Amino acid sequence: MPFFDIFLAAAILGTAALALFARDRIAAISAFLVAGLLVALSWVRLGAPDVALAEAAIGAGLTAALLLRSARRIPSAAPSPVSDAQWLGAAALALGVTGAIVWTALGVGTAPVYPPLVRDALPASGVENPVTAVLLNFRAWDTLLEIAVLFVALVVVAVISPVRPRTAPLGPMVLPFARVILPLTILLAGHLLWQGGHAPGGAFQAGALLAGGAIALGLSGVVLRRSGIGGLAIAGLAAFVLAALAAELLTGALLSYPVGEAKAWIIAIESALTISIAATLFLLFFGPAERH
Template sequence: MIVFDLMLAAAILVAGWSALSAPDRTGAIAGFLVFGLLVALSWVRLDAPDVALAEAAIGSGLTGALMLRAAGRMAPPAADRVPRAQRAAAALLACGLAGGLAVAVMDLPGATIVYDPLVRADLGQSGVSNPVTAVLLNFRAWDTLLEMAVLLAALVLVAALGPRGTPRPARLGPLYTPFLRIMAPLSVLVAGHLLWLGATAPGGAFQAGAVLCGGLLALYFGGALRPAAVPAGPLWALCAAGVAVFAAAALAAEVLTGTLLAYPDGADKIWILAIEGGLTVSIGATLLLLFTGLRQGGARA
């Protein structure tokens, strides 16, 4: 199997290089999509299925879609005009940093294994048996709360900057509507499944939110969902729901237990699922609007 790992690592490097050096944008983005999926595969090999799911859905799929949409709106790329000396210096520095990174972590066996015993000791009290979910929603829930705030901040920036324009008239043919009839409800079902599964197996709010966003995007392309036609207020409320639910839970926990984000004993799982439910809806809506943009007070619809 080590031969497979070597081939996969080589393929990842080739795909990564082609994503960054293809002369045309479509080729570069196609390279990036392949790159993301191969990396997700390599993370399954390293026993990290939670991360692999998120990378395949968000890091590769959704980022690729965002890139393609932006590439369609931008002028074709100009040729690189960087002087030879600067390129040589960049190559030297990049090689040095990459080599340093390779050696540094190899020299310190066990340096990263600091948190593991702590997680294992407290996993029984976290309310869930998937250690990644326990870390994200219980032990380090602070990080996740702030992460939701980052998503919201990015949406504010995109809404302020992003070009509006009506979407192109869709000419998707007779097969697309039956496709939507199957996929859109199924995406909700799969999102709910991933959300529930996250407590005990790979999955959770972020993977579920990404699947939900996929279903919403399919509806958007079919013309069944038009965020630009909806008043911005309710959409913002939907996107802020994740932060709001999370913050409310943090404050309620403070009142009940005296510690911020320390859930009452024995009820951890219910608290985590309630928060994750809010997060899933919010992540799905935010990711969709990062792609489609928002109407600004009707001024530039």
């Protein structure tokens, strides 16, 4: 369907331009949200459903929610004029980056390198999903660093904004909605977590979905203890580090799981990561500290 793909690419560029140049904040954020959903659809078209799920949940949904919350807190300011030199500089930078991407893409060989390697090693990974095998086994150190970066982001937010803003409930209809949506998100998050072993899914997608349900509960006016949620936020990183050290003791290599037990280790790590990611995203939205 080349016509659909061309239309999809044009729609992504159009909504991205609207997000950049719209004067109204809500319109710009709405365009950003639509652009994120279209990008998720493009990942589906490229045959990467795992990335599409993460983009739709985190890149579009929760990020747009954070932008909407920030738009309400940051006062409006008069737009400053942009000089012709700044426009030309931005255009030159964009063309340079585009040229570098095109040059790199044309220079890469057409024969795939990594898929055959992953396919050959997949039976020993403990899971059937190649994405999960790469993220939690073959390149587990990359995922560990990603979780560390997510936790550092939460620490930075706590340092630069130690006071949690008060959140007014959105209305009497939100609490009944949250009572329905939260159990559903827990069930769906558990399904995505378990499914990640053999199909698209995993901790990042499950954690983002669980965070959405928790945010709905928080917006309904239910007060949740931030101290306990903060402990959950560090649980994923702590579990990952402990797993690495335990693997070192048992196998002599960090994050090299014992033979025949890789699936159990991966499920345990991903379970902790799901709760930790959900707690971190929740605290990034509402703030990590109570007002004193």
